[in-house]
Amino acid sequence: MESLRKHKGIVAPLDRAHVDTDAIIPKQFLKRIERSGFGQFLFYEWRFDEAGQPNPAFVLNQPAYKGTSILLARENFGCGSSREHAPWSLTDFGFRVIIAPSFADIFYNNCFQNGLLPLVLSEEQVQELFERTAQHEGYQLTVDVENLVIRDDFGLEYSFELDPYRQHCLVNGLDFIGLTLQHEDKIAAYEKTKLVSY
Amino acid sequence: MTSKRTMFDKIWDSHVVYQESGKPSLLYIDLHLIHEVTSPQAFEGLRLAGRSIRRPDLTVATVDHNIPTTDRSLPIADPISRQQIETLRENCQNHKITLYDLDSRNQGIVHVIGPELGLTLPGKTIVCGDSHTSTHGAFGALAFGIGTSEVEHVMATQCLPQAKPKTMEIHFKGKLPYGVTAKDVVLHLINQIGTAGATGYVVEYTGEAIRNMSMEERMTICNMSIEAGARAGMIAPDETTFSYLRGRKHAPKGEAWEKAVAAWKELVTDEGATYDARVEIDVTEIAPQVTWGTSPGMGADITQSVPDPASFASSTEQKAAELALQYMGLTAGTPMSEIAIDRVFIGSCTNSRIEDLRAAAEVVAGYQVAATVQAMVVPGSQQVKEQAEEEGLHQIFLDAGFEWREAGCSMCLGMNPDIIQPGERCASTSNRNFEGRQGRGGRTHLVSPVMAAAAAIKGHFVDIRDWKFNRKEKKHGIPS
Numbered sequence: 001m002e003s004l005r006k007h008k009g010i011v012a013p014l015d016r017a018h019v020d021t022d023a024i025i026p027k028q029f030l031k032r033i034e035r036s037g038f039g040q041f042l043f044y045e046w047r048f049d050e051a052g053q054p055n056p057a058f059v060l061n062q063p064a065y066k067g068t069s070i071l072l073a074r075e076n077f078g079c080g081s082s083r084e085h086a087p088w089s090l091t092d093f094g095f096r097v098i099i100a101p102s103f104a105d106i107f108y109n110n111c112f113q114n115g116l117l118p119l120v121l122s123e124e125q126v127q128e129l130f131e132r133t134a135q136h137e138g139y140q141l142t143v144d145v146e147n148l149v150i151r152d153d154f155g156l157e158y159s160f161e162l163d164p165y166r167q168h169c170l171v172n173g174l175d176f177i178g179l180t181l182q183h184e185d186k187i188a189a190y191e192k193t194k195l196v197s198y
Numbered sequence: 199m200t201s202k203r204t205m206f207d208k209i210w211d212s213h214v215v216y217q218e219s220g221k222p223s224l225l226y227i228d229l230h231l232i233h234e235v236t237s238p239q240a241f242e243g244l245r246l247a248g249r250s251i252r253r254p255d256l257t258v259a260t261v262d263h264n265i266p267t268t269d270r271s272l273p274i275a276d277p278i279s280r281q282q283i284e285t286l287r288e289n290c291q292n293h294k295i296t297l298y299d300l301d302s303r304n305q306g307i308v309h310v311i312g313p314e315l316g317l318t319l320p321g322k323t324i325v326c327g328d329s330h331t332s333t334h335g336a337f338g339a340l341a342f343g344i345g346t347s348e349v350e351h352v353m354a355t356q357c358l359p360q361a362k363p364k365t366m367e368i369h370f371k372g373k374l375p376y377g378v379t380a381k382d383v384v385l386h387l388i389n390q391i392g393t394a395g396a397t398g399y400v401v402e403y404t405g406e407a408i409r410n411m412s413m414e415e416r417m418t419i420c421n422m423s424i425e426a427g428a429r430a431g432m433i434a435p436d437e438t439t440f441s442y443l444r445g446r447k448h449a450p451k452g453e454a455w456e457k458a459v460a461a462w463k464e465l466v467t468d469e470g471a472t473y474d475a476r477v478e479i480d481v482t483e484i485a486p487q488v489t490w491g492t493s494p495g496m497g498a499d500i501t502q503s504v505p506d507p508a509s510f511a512s513s514t515e516q517k518a519a520e521l522a523l524q525y526m527g528l529t530a531g532t533p534m535s536e537i538a539i540d541r542v543f544i545g546s547c548t549n550s551r552i553e554d555l556r557a558a559a560e561v562v563a564g565y566q567v568a569a570t571v572q573a574m575v576v577p578g579s580q581q582v583k584e585q586a587e588e589e590g591l592h593q594i595f596l597d598a599g600f601e602w603r604e605a606g607c608s609m610c611l612g613m614n615p616d617i618i619q620p621g622e623r624c625a626s627t628s629n630r631n632f633e634g635r636q637g638r639g640g641r642t643h644l645v646s647p648v649m650a651a652a653a654a655i656k657g658h659f660v661d662i663r664d665w666k667f668n669r670k671e672k673k674h675g676i677p678s
Contacts, residue, residue, distance in 0.1 A: 015517075016517075016518070016521070017514045017515070017517070017518045018393060018394075018493050018518060020493075020630075020632045022611075022630070022632040022633070022634060022635050023632065023633060023634070026634055026638070027611050027612055027613045027635075028612075028613070030235050030263075030264075030613060031235070031264060031276075031278040031279055031281075031282050031613070032278070033238035033239065033242070033281065033282060033285050034239065034242075035239040035242070035243075035346075045633065045634045045638055050620070050638070050639075074514050075394065075514065076393060076394040076397070076427070079393055079394070079427070079493075080329065080424075080630060080632060081328075081329050081611075081630075082236070082327060082328055082329040082343040082344060082345055083235075083236065083345075084236070084239075084327075084345035084346040084347060087345075102394055102397065104394070104397065104427060105397055105398065105427070105429045106329055106343055106344070106345060106424075106429065109344075109345060109348070110345035110347065110348075113345060113347035113348070114347070123514075163361065164220060165220060165221050165222060176347070176351060176359065177247070177249070177350065177351050177354050177355060179359070180224060180351065180354075180355045180357055180359060181354065181355060183215065183216050183224060183357075184355075186215050186216045186224070187215055187224075187226070187252075187355060187356065187357055190215040190226055191226075191356075194212070194226075195226065195228075196228070196321070196461075
């Protein structure tokens, strides 16, 4: 997994609550058997019209947000289907950080499997960031995962919380399966003594 | 003195393989269900890392998400869908995993066949790369949806590192009123606590209303736990659970069965055990539900009207409601019963089991689908389909003008050809009314099977409590 220690990037504001994983990546694009190449389908039905042409009103089609890597959204981001294609499409598009007041559980977990940081701030802080994004064209944030703090170029500084183990894995880009396999002996012992089988 | 534990605590504790302070628990997984859409990248990941499947005997596969529900003797027309199915076939063959394929009598929606085959049992930990895995919790199992990386993790290790979630008791008191089904109960619940109301929790549903429910109804409740934000929903096993499971293909037999039942009875939450949160809902106040928005929490009683976005408390919710009404093509103040529909879908892992079809058939019997409506029934599994046909339910639907299809996820998510067209309005027994879920521009209203059936006949939503049944037999699913 790709590690994430410190990241600076342009913030794209997606002013919506309850952005579900069907919106992030519609089902017609889930038929691929590869893990890559999903960025082109990200937010497809918002990004493109029925003829497949870019919708100029959608934030990611606006020139100011070209090259964005930090997405700003409202509460309960990533709700719905467990499809990991959602974080795959976000990372493939270029996002490394999603900032919102809350995330749905499965999506939150899936992000960490892909080196993508779902960053929780309070509703007031998120509102402040929306306002700053509107005020300053090309508004950027620096996300420091090692020190759990975000900063902008105008003196804003917010600390954020993250489970220390998740932080450790993200900063070091650890392979979760490899970590579990270090306990192979304990798994085998469990299977021998505790596993209930009928 | 041993501390009082909830059912969740007991199942969790008995599955912890390893625990290091400050780290997630390593949890053993008893059953891993897989399907064609969220598994190919996991198999590929294993191959690239040179890893194998630790317990193919605890892994069971089926095809459900992208398969056509039309004639099974024909090849799958969509080449990408076909490739995904063929990839699963090859992977299952190479790794010696049981696959209930398109031609199997046991094929069906993964959350329908697990219980049906007796794979889903009380006390088990069950995962699947699908958020509606919460369904299996109806049996007193700890069951939750995972992403593809975690699918790969379980394949390689039969374990998952998991931080222990908090527990919430949702207590349904009272008896269900006439015409109010499990679907209405869960839609009402989500409306009350919100789509993130149970985020971070494993929910245990308790109370008289739950005890009186059949396994099918309990599955409907647990199925939509995820729509309230909970990863898992659970219901303590009881005689209803045991009588459902007895004799099923993979359920224990003979002496093993007696032993298992004795152990399952011990799973129930100890008297005096506490939950981190508690919600109480009086089911006697619930009316048949219809959603009006693009989130499962955006619902109303059939007797109510489409709400005014300004009536919501926060500016975020007001904006969400405005966007939803815009997408749904609805005006605030329109009575729910005046909303006309174009399509009806009876199916999905929420409501495609035999009881759902019986209840819907009873509403439909002797009526014709409205001329303006296209309606379909998609049984949850081939076994459900077979049973429904034995009971003659298919003929009731066909006579009324419904399409009668083969088993699969179908129009719940529209990965196969079953989609609605832009602007079309669908009464659906599925679980999500998200924008574009059933097809780009499609407008989904979530309802119970009886409400969907009645809407198909009348061409608009109606209050099922006023329905005139043509048949005099016992009314399935409409408690009186």
